[in-house]
Amino acid sequence: MNMMTSAAAMTAASIPLAREFGKKEGPGTGATLDQRLASALEEVKGFATEFKTKSEAGEKISTETKEKADKALVDLAGIRAEVTELAQKFDARRPNDEDHGYKSIGQQVGESPELKSFADNGASGTVTLSVKAVTSATGSGAALIVPDRQAGIVGMPQRKLRIRDLLTPGRTTSNSIEYARQITRTNSAAPVAEGALKPESNYAWEVANAPVRTIAHWVPASRQAMDDIPQLESLIDGDLRYGLDDAEDLQLLLGDGQGQNVYGLYPQATPYSAPITVAGATRIDQLRLAILQVELADYDPDGIVLHPAAWTGIELTKDAAGGYIFANPQGIAGPTLWGRPVVPTKGIGAANFLVGAFKLAAQIFDRMETEVRISDQDRDNFIRNMLTIRAEKRLAMAVKRAAAMVRGTLL
Structure with a gap:
């Protein structure tokens, strides 16, 4: 033993x-x-x-x-x-x-x-x-020792996108949008005596073109990661789509029209020029004067675009007694100023503003809505067991009435 x-x-x-x-x-x-x-x-x-x-x-x-x-x-x-x-x-x-x-x-x-x-x-x-x-x-x-793994993946923050919502939607099956816009309107209509010559008015148009632009990006991913993490594909899909929408938002607002850029709202808007003089004008006064400028161009403004910091500064404006002038801390209504909805977006910059009748001013034409495709047919993906995930969209924006928008720098 x-x-x-x-x-x-x-x-x-x-x-x-x-x-x-x-x-x-x-x-x-x-x-x-x-x-x-x-x-x-x-x-x-x-x-x-x-x-x-x-x-x-x-x-x-x-x-x-x-x-x-x-x-x-x-x-x-x-x-x-x-x-x-x-x-x-x-x-x-x-x-x-x-x-x-x-x-x-x-x-x-x-x-x-x-x-x-x-x-x-x-x-x-x-x-x-x-x-x-x-x-x-x-x-x-x-x-x-097995870690206590929490379900889900914590993603990066995503800002709210709203510029597209301001505009009139549309669709196209072509690679460009061609339209005629009026550039001259001289109205000479007047009472006329019997037998007298009638006054002549003058109207002129020009042909404008808005090309369809492509916004796209891609990311690599291993096939094993896609197979082993069921939610990864949907997360990548969501992030790619958000990336396109984020780029679109900036293009619609600030695109300079050069190269493959969309010609945006802000560059085409009419520069601000106060229609009347207001003593001791504030930012709140300035935005009301911008609304007046659009109204004097015979359009009815339907929105104001501001940086979130600029809008916060306006909301926090107080009177001599310390009471808020516009804001109601207990209210749940959306942001509005002078009866128009305010659209806060960081894209416009902290010192700028845009006021306009956006539905009349511009229209979006979608050629291809967001498409996400996955393929191993890219470079050496097949032998490396990798995948390429691509997202893209195609659209054009036609600014038909630039005078319906006013842009400027805040006081």
């Missing part, structure tokens, strides 16, 4: 656990659990050595020796039960261990089927206990 391995394993694995809980003494012994365990293992090992020696020499083992050996095994089983009890208390101090599938040293020893079988079979034969110390340190049991 070989009990050397089992005794060594039991001592190495169980004694640290006993020390973890301090001096748990047995009844009337005055010994700590680790001392009792070591003593019991030593006694069992002694009987095993004696049995082996006498068995090899052909000597008979006395009844008294067998009884002592049986008692030693019973004592060892009792200590094993105490170890199991301590393991349970030890685990109670470590929440969620069971959920994550790892066990303390004492629990590994106490619940070991090899140890149970070894004791039940009269400590005959050889038993090997493999016990690992588990800690959270790098290179130890860290791989066994």
Whole structure:
């Protein structure tokens, strides 16, 4: 019989656990659990050595020796039960261990089927206990600790897009929009005497063209990532679409019409020129005068575009008594000024404003709505197991009535 391995394993694995809980003494012994365990293992090992020696020499083992050996095994089983009890208390101090599938040293020893079988079979034969110390340190049991993974992916912030909503929508099947716009209107209509010559009015038009522009971008992604993270494809799809809308928003507002840029609203708007003089004019006054300028051009403004910081400054304007002039901190109505909705957007710049009858001023023509395509037919994607995800849209914007918009710099 070989009990050397089992005794060594039991001592190495169980004694640290006993020390973890301090001096748990047995009844009337005055010994700590680790001392009792070591003593019991030593006694069992002694009987095993004696049995082996006498068995090899052909000597008979006395009844008294067998009884002592049986008692030693019973004592060892009792200590094993105490170890199991301590393991349970030890685990109670470590929440969620069971959920994550790892066990303390004492629990590994106490619940070991090899140890149970070894004791039940009269400590005959050889038993090997493999016990690992588990800690959270790098290179130890860290791989066994499962992180609490939160569902979902936290994305980047996305600003609200609104310029398209100001304009009249439309569609096209061509690569450009050609339209005639009136550039001269001289109205000479007047009462005329019988037989007199009628006055002549003058109207003139010009042909304008708004080319369809393409807005596009792409990102690479591995096929494995797309397969292993079900929500990744929809997230990439959403971000690509937002990227197009973000670029479109800036193009519709600020595009200079050069190269592949859309010719935007702000560059084509009529420069601000105060129709009347107001003493001590403020930004609030200035925007009302811009509305008047559009009205004097025979259009009815339907919106104001401002930077969020500029609009906040206006909302926080107070009278001499400290009361808000326009804002109602408890109100839930959308932002409005002089009866017109305010569209806050960072794209316009903190010092600028745009006032206009936007529905009449301009129209969007969608040639191709947002399209997202995935392909491995790009460069060496096929052999690298990569995918190219491309998003694009095509549109044109025709500014038909530039005089219906006024742009300027805030006071």
